[in-house]
Amino acid sequence: MYETEVTRGWHLLDSTVPDWRQRIDPDRLQMLMKDRCVIGQVGNGSWAEGLRMAGLFDFTLADRLTLIDHGFWLRDGGWGNYSELRKTWANALRAGQPPLTSSPVKELASVN
DSSP states (O other), rough: OOHHHEEEEEEEHHHHHHHHHHHHOOTTTOSTTTSSSSHHTTTTOOHHHHHHHOOOOOOOOOHHHHHHHHTOOOOOOHHHHHHHOOOOHHHHHHTTTTTSSSSOOOOOOOOO
C-alpha cells in the first residue's frame, strides 16, 4: 500500500544518513511514537535529531510534504493507515531492501 513512499524514504535516508539501517529496530517500529518511528530511531530516539540528520531541518511545509511523500508521516492520520505504513517499513527493513526495485522520483518544489 505504501511501497512507493517507503522506497522514496529508503533512498532519501541512504543519501543523508549512510548508517540509518543499523539504527532502526523493525520490531520496535511504531509510526505514531516520535522516539520509535523511522525518523525517531534514525535520531537515536530523538525525532528532532532524526529530522536534522535526514535534512528536514525547519519542518516547513516542504518538509512536511517530504515526510508524507517519503513514507515517514501520513496526510490523513488514520490508525489503520499507520499500521500499514509500519508493516511496509518493517518488511523492507527485514528484507534489507526497499519495497520497489526502482527509485520512484517525486519532484518537490523548493522553498527558499
